Amino acid sequence: MAATQAVQTAGRIPGETATERTARVSGAAYRIRHHALNMGEVQGQGYVGQALGAADMLAAVYADQLRFRADDPEWSGRDRFLLSTGHYAIGHYAALAEAGIIPVEELETYGSDDSRLPMSGMSTYTPGMEISGGSLGHGLSIAVGIALGLRHQGSTARVYNFLSDGELDEGSTWEAAMGGHHHHLGNVTAMVDINALQADGKTDTVLRTEPVTEKWEAFGWYSQRVDGNDISALLAAFDNAAAQAAATGRPSVILCDTKVGRGVPLLEDREKAHFMRIEEHEWQTCREQLTAGYEEKASR
Amino acid sequence: MSTSTAPKLKTSAMIASFADPGQKTASAPFGHALVKAAQDNDKIVGLTADLGKYTDMHIFAQACPERFFQMGMAEQLLFGAAAGLAETGLVPFASTYSVFAARRAYDFLCLDAAEPNLNVNIVGGLPGLTTGYGPSHQATEDMAIFRGMPNLTIVDPCDSLDIEQAVPQLAASAGPSYLRLLRGNVPTVLDEYDYSFELGKAKVLRGGADVVFISSGLMTMRALQAAKALAAHHVDVAVVHAPTIKPFDAATVLAELNTDRLAVTLENHSAVGGLFETVASAVVTAGLAKRVVPIALPDQFLDAGALPTLHDRYGLTVQKIVAKVLGELG
Numbered sequence: 235m236a237a238t239q240a241v242q243t244a245g246r247i248p249g250e251t252a253t254e255r256t257a258r259v260s261g262a263a264y265r266i267r268h269h270a271l272n273m274g275e276v277q278g279q280g281y282v283g284q285a286l287g288a289a290d291m292l293a294a295v296y297a298d299q300l301r302f303r304a305d306d307p308e309w310s311g312r313d314r315f316l317l318s319t320g321h322y323a324i325g326h327y328a329a330l331a332e333a334g335i336i337p338v339e340e341l342e343t344y345g346s347d348d349s350r351l352p353m354s355g356m357s358t359y360t361p362g363m364e365i366s367g368g369s370l371g372h373g374l375s376i377a378v379g380i381a382l383g384l385r386h387q388g389s390t391a392r393v394y395n396f397l398s399d400g401e402l403d404e405g406s407t408w409e410a411a412m413g414g415h416h417h418h419l420g421n422v423t424a425m426v427d428i429n430a431l432q433a434d435g436k437t438d439t440v441l442r443t444e445p446v447t448e449k450w451e452a453f454g455w456y457s458q459r460v461d462g463n464d465i466s467a468l469l470a471a472f473d474n475a476a477a478q479a480a481a482t483g484r485p486s487v488i489l490c491d492t493k494v495g496r497g498v499p500l501l502e503d504r505e506k507a508h509f510m511r512i513e514e515h516e517w518q519t520c521r522e523q524l525t526a527g528y529e530e531k532a533s534r
Numbered sequence: 535m536s537t538s539t540a541p542k543l544k545t546s547a548m549i550a551s552f553a554d555p556g557q558k559t560a561s562a563p564f565g566h567a568l569v570k571a572a573q574d575n576d577k578i579v580g581l582t583a584d585l586g587k588y589t590d591m592h593i594f595a596q597a598c599p600e601r602f603f604q605m606g607m608a609e610q611l612l613f614g615a616a617a618g619l620a621e622t623g624l625v626p627f628a629s630t631y632s633v634f635a636a637r638r639a640y641d642f643l644c645l646d647a648a649e650p651n652l653n654v655n656i657v658g659g660l661p662g663l664t665t666g667y668g669p670s671h672q673a674t675e676d677m678a679i680f681r682g683m684p685n686l687t688i689v690d691p692c693d694s695l696d697i698e699q700a701v702p703q704l705a706a707s708a709g710p711s712y713l714r715l716l717r718g719n720v721p722t723v724l725d726e727y728d729y730s731f732e733l734g735k736a737k738v739l740r741g742g743a744d745v746v747f748i749s750s751g752l753m754t755m756r757a758l759q760a761a762k763a764l765a766a767h768h769v770d771v772a773v774v775h776a777p778t779i780k781p782f783d784a785a786t787v788l789a790e791l792n793t794d795r796l797a798v799t800l801e802n803h804s805a806v807g808g809l810f811e812t813v814a815s816a817v818v819t820a821g822l823a824k825r826v827v828p829i830a831l832p833d834q835f836l837d838a839g840a841l842p843t844l845h846d847r848y849g850l851t852v853q854k855i856v857a858k859v860l861g862e863l864g
Contacts, residue, residue, distance in 0.1 A: 358649065365621075368645075375642065379621070379626075380621050383618060383621065383623070386600075386601070386622075406608075406642070
């Protein structure tokens, strides 16, 4: 690829106000949710609840934080986004489509035979998918290695690891947390989706992970806890993390409290489940509710 | 009245030497080979999980401190991070004991390194029965565990020469590998033969009319010694060294097995899932009607104790090999 090729990242657009920045990312989050609902409908099921809950986090990353080239996903100077939670692939594919890395039309192949978009995300299948997640608790260890490797080779690229609160059950997550702190990996930002839900039920009934912020702080990470469905708060947290990394070299974690099904009242109010059941006739209602909510918020 | 008895052998150090008294050895061949390979390939990096001194990785750490990463006693992190380093184009060699690599970190090696086919090189100390510390440290089933992992190359070197020559080849070879490390003062054996290590190849070290040994790892050293001892019994023994367990050089081995000679496999590993079963599966797949006698560790958790005592107890000594062959020949 030519060196003159533009690096495609939203980042801060020169002259953009904070309000405009939030609105831009909110638009991306809306489209990510819309894509996720369409994918869910094609499949008839899927991890739609998680995708809706994490859409704001994914939008903040892909529309504001990451440096990448949409037509060259392997560009060596790119920031890395590692999806540790393989089952969130539905949301990640939506974000990759929003970012222009995969075509929107391809999303309807989600979970189908011979698709590049399998139900659980794998690096060997999908452009822009850095790792094969799914066996939970791997992402942060790989992130430590990538961050060490990038720094060793003089790269200023950053590594973002998306993980879930369920992955805080895994000892390997804490091995990696110690490693990131020990090696002063200021180029790593972990994002934890705290939706308080795991495969067998609510997190506090499966294995208590709280107090989460204090745990990360004790492991040496610059820790912030925010409403993960508040885009202004997310962007402010990313800005703080970057400033901290520059000043102290500490790795950062942004602990994001999110709501499963966010943006679609029908699903927000449904009994929470790891694998949310949505009836055939409900998909259109979901899309209409999503659009109505987005437009109502945007007009405020 | 005093009685004179032989001194009681002790378990002693965790890493007991299996070199014979007076045998030619090389010090830390892996560490030195890695330093040398790193001089030619600036992508090579080293990692360990708090076992640098015990896997000869400390030689590399001292020579190339900026290319060495200490990951602490955290094997999942060790291999996840090794995969991450490989994702950025580097060529990591990551060392720990074989038991921890195979048993504790398998999921990380499988999904983070093997599935994406990354050039992650696992260096496992204390393979098979090379310590008297008991099952916590004896990786008697490491090859059985690792053979099922797609994409993984498995190397079971005999001596210092094998290790020195394998390291640059593993670095140059795409995809993940597992090296059964011999560390410390490692015997030098194969320099007496017309031999060089070639990844993926088995080599005939010596011919023989009556018996053919197929061996790997330190058992090739014992096989060669046993072949010499059997000559005194007028038994002529061929020795085929098969250090690459996967992918296995079935063609070379089957050509040697397709004779009337007594066929024996020798390995420093459980009889389950290692060299014997690799050979057996090649034999059956080829439709060869050939009996193969395994000399291997038993399918059980082994005792703690002094290494010479244990090698004798479990049949890995030259004396036990000779007796087994003579018994088979009737």
